[in-house]
Amino acid sequence: MLKNYETVFILNPVLSDDQMKDAVGQYEQLLKDGGAEIINKEMWGLKKLAYPIQHKSTGFYNLMEFKADPSLIASLEIEYKRDERVMRFLTIALDKHAVEYNDKRRSGAFNKKTKKEEAAA
Numbered sequence: 738m739l740k741n742y743e744t745v746f747i748l749n750p751v752l753s754d755d756q757m758k759d760a761v762g763q764y765e766q767l768l769k770d771g772g773a774e775i776i777n778k779e780m781w782g783l784k785k786l787a788y789p790i791q792h793k794s795t796g797f798y799n800l801m802e803f804k805a806d807p808s809l810i811a812s813l814e815i816e817y818k819r820d821e822r823v824m825r826f827l828t829i830a831l832d833k834h835a836v837e838y839n840d841k842r843r844s845g846a847f848n849k850k851t852k853k854e855e856a857a858a
Contacts, residue, residue: 739774739804741836746817746826747796750783757797760822765801767816773805777843790824802831802839 746764748757765775781798790796810828817826831839841847 738806740807741776741802741804741831742810742828743800743802743831743835743839744813744826744828745798745800747786747790747798747824749791749822749824750793750795750797752797752822756822760820761799764813764816767813768801768803768805768809771805771809771812773803773809775801775803777802777839793824796824 748760752760761778761780765778768775777800779800781800783795784798785795786793807830814826814828817823
C-alpha cells in the first residue's frame, strides 16, 4: 500500500546551478523508478543554516512530497547517505491531516482572504 511522504534535503552550497538540478533530478528519478508518484516538488533555494554543517553556513534546500511503498524509503535514505552533495535530509510519513494541510498550502487557500477580511480592509 502506498503511503504519503515528504522529504527535505539540503545540498552543498558550492554546487553550481546545473549540479544542484542534476542532484534533485537524480533523486526524483530514483523515486519514480521505485514506483513512487511525485505529488509536489519545491526548490527553496539557498538558505542560511541554523548551525554550521561541514564548516558551511548555507545550503540549497529542496522538498519533495510523494506517495510510495514504505520499502522505498530505506533505499532513498541510503542514497542520501552515500551522496557527498547531501549535507542533511529528513523524510517523514504524512498523516491525513498533514496531507490535507499540504493540499491547502499548494492551492493557496491560506493566502486568500475571506469575504469578512476583504470587507474590513
